[in-house]
Amino acid sequence: VVAWAMELAPYGVAALLFSLTSRTGLGVVSSLGAYVAVVIVGLLIHALGVYSLVLALFARVSPAEWFRRCREVIITAFSTSSSNATLPTALRTSSDKLG
Numbered sequence: 001v002v003a004w005a006m007e008l009a010p011y012g013v014a015a016l017l018f019s020l021t022s023r024t025g026l027g028v029v030s031s032l033g034a035y036v037a038v039v040i041v042g043l044l045i046h047a048l049g050v051y052s053l054v055l056a057l058f059a060r061v062s063p064a065e066w067f068r069r070c071r072e073v074i075i076t077a078f079s080t081s082s083s084n085a086t087l088p089t090a091l092r093t094s095s096d097k098l099g
Contacts, residue, residue: 069097070093070097072089072093073086073089073090073093
């Protein structure tokens with residue numbers, strides 16, 4: 001049932017966006033685009049700024065080296081959007097590449 005709902009979700013989101021746009025006009029699309037841009041910038045600041053600072057100050061690890069070693073996990077997480085698919089890769093990477 002969950003797999004079926006996940007396959008149906010993009011169509012539901014598209015229908016909701018169409019309904020919202022038809023009621024409020026095209027101006028809402030630019031507002032949503034601005035919101036998406038702000039969220040992406042915030043996530044980049046967190047991932048590249050905060051994580052890098054914590055790695056450098058507390059763990060005494062080079063952030064560039066850490067991100068390079070975790071590349072496989074990051075790519076898997078973004079490409080699958082699934083915790084179940086990412087967890088085995090994360091466990092293997094943490095033991096083999098990060099020690």
